Every structure is written in C-alpha cells, then in structure tokens.
Amino acid sequence: MAKEKSKAAYLDVCALSRPFDDQTQLRIRVETESIQLILSNIRQKIIRMISSPVHDAEIEAINDTEERNALKKLLDELAHRPNFDLPKARQRADDFTAHSVGVADAAHLSFAEQAEADLVTVDDRFIKRAKRAKPSVWIGTPLEYCEKEKLK
Numbered sequence: 001m002a003k004e005k006s007k008a009a010y011l012d013v014c015a016l017s018r019p020f021d022d023q024t025q026l027r028i029r030v031e032t033e034s035i036q037l038i039l040s041n042i043r044q045k046i047i048r049m050i051s052s053p054v055h056d057a058e059i060e061a062i063n064d065t066e067e068r069n070a071l072k073k074l075l076d077e078l079a080h081r082p083n084f085d086l087p088k089a090r091q092r093a094d095d096f097t098a099h100s101v102g103v104a105d106a107a108h109l110s111f112a113e114q115a116e117a118d119l120v121t122v123d124d125r126f127i128k129r130a131k132r133a134k135p136s137v138w139i140g141t142p143l144e145y146c147e148k149e150k151l152k
Contacts, residue, residue: 007046007047007048007118007149008047008048008049008050008080008115008116008117008118009038009042009047009048009049009050009117009118009119009120009145010049010050010051010052010108010111010112010115010117010118010119010120010137011035011038011049011119011120011121011142012055012105012108012119012120012121012123012126013054013055013058013059013062013071014121014122014123015031015035015120015121015122015142016035016055016071016074017062017067017071018031018032018035018122018142019032019035019036020064020067020070030143031122031141031142031143034141034142034143034145034146035120035142037146037151037152038120038142038145038146038151039074039078041149041151042078043078047149048080048117049078049079049080050079050080050081050082050111050112050115050117051075051079051080051081052081052084052089052107052108052111052115053084053086053111054104054107054108054111055075055079057104058104059071059072059075082114082115084111084114084115085114088114089107089110089111089114090107090110092109092110092113092114093106093107093109093110094106095133096109096110096130096133096135099129099132099133100129100132101126101129101130101133102126102129105121105123105126105129105130108121109130109133109135109137109139112135112137112139113135113136113137116136116137117137118137118138118139118140118145118148119135119137119138119139119140120139120140120141120142120145121139121140121141122141122142124141126139127139127140127141
C-alpha cells in the first residue's frame with residue numbers, strides 16, 4: 001500500500017501574526033482560533049508546516065520584539081523548510097506579480113507551490129489576486145482551511 005502523503009500548510013506571516021492583532025473584532029478572533037487549531041494539528045504532526053526565506057525576511061522586519069521572537073521560535077520549533085529551487089521560485093513569483101500579486105505575496109505563493117502546500121492567509125486581496133493567477137495550490141483563509149481539512 002502506498003504511503004499517504006502528509007498534508008502541508010504554508011501559513012504566511014500575516015496569518016501567523018493574527019494572534020498578536022487586536023482581538024476585539026470578531027473576524028480577527030475567529031481567525032486567531034482557526035490559526036490555533038491549525039497549529040495544534042501541526043504540533044500533533046497531522047499537518048506539516050512549511051516555511052521559506054520570505055518568512056525570515058518578513059519576521060525580521062517586525063518591530064514588536066515579543067511578536068518577532070515568538071514567531072521565530074514558532075518556526076524553529078514547528079516548521080519544515082524544504083530545499084527550494086530559488087531561481088525557479090523567483091521565476092514563478094515573477095509570473096504571479098504579472099497578475100497583480102504583490103512581490104512578497106508572490107514569493108510566498110511560489111514557495112507554497114514548490115512545497116505543494118496549501119497557502120493560508122488572512123489577506124483577502126492576496127487571495128483574490130492569487131486565485132486569478134491560477135496557482136497550482138489551494139489558497140484561502142484560516143477558517144476556510146479548517147473547514148476544508150475538517151480540523152478538530
């Protein structure tokens with residue numbers, strides 16, 4: 001019997017940072033809970049979390065020291081970093097930017113594709129533009145991901 005391929009999720013930095021946002025808005029609270037559920041499944045090794053060089057650059061740019069250190073620790077403890085083909089990633093990111101996807105978002109999407117990982121983000125504009133670019137991977141919100149994967 002063939003071994004089932006483990007699920008992989010690529011959470012962009014805005015998704016990983018959601019627990020640090022103002023929790024007074026319902027959407028932010030729901031997304032935070034969804035992120036916590038995804039991370040719980042990652043800790044249980046049900047899902048494999050993917051990180052890329054874009055994570056490092058964006059996290060390093062976070063001004064809040066507590067948030068920056070917490071996210072670095074989270075990635076160190078939980079994330080898997082595949083050996084990416086950087087020239088291929090850059091070329092694919094260029095394809096996405098031609099479809100009005102922002103530079104950093106295009107890089108995230110390119111690395112998610114290489115890792116064959118679903119991309120989870122809280123950025124509605126990124127989702128809309130990425131879907132128009134027709135990536136080879138699923139992209140959506142944390143809540144949509146939890147529903148799609150039937151996470152508990």
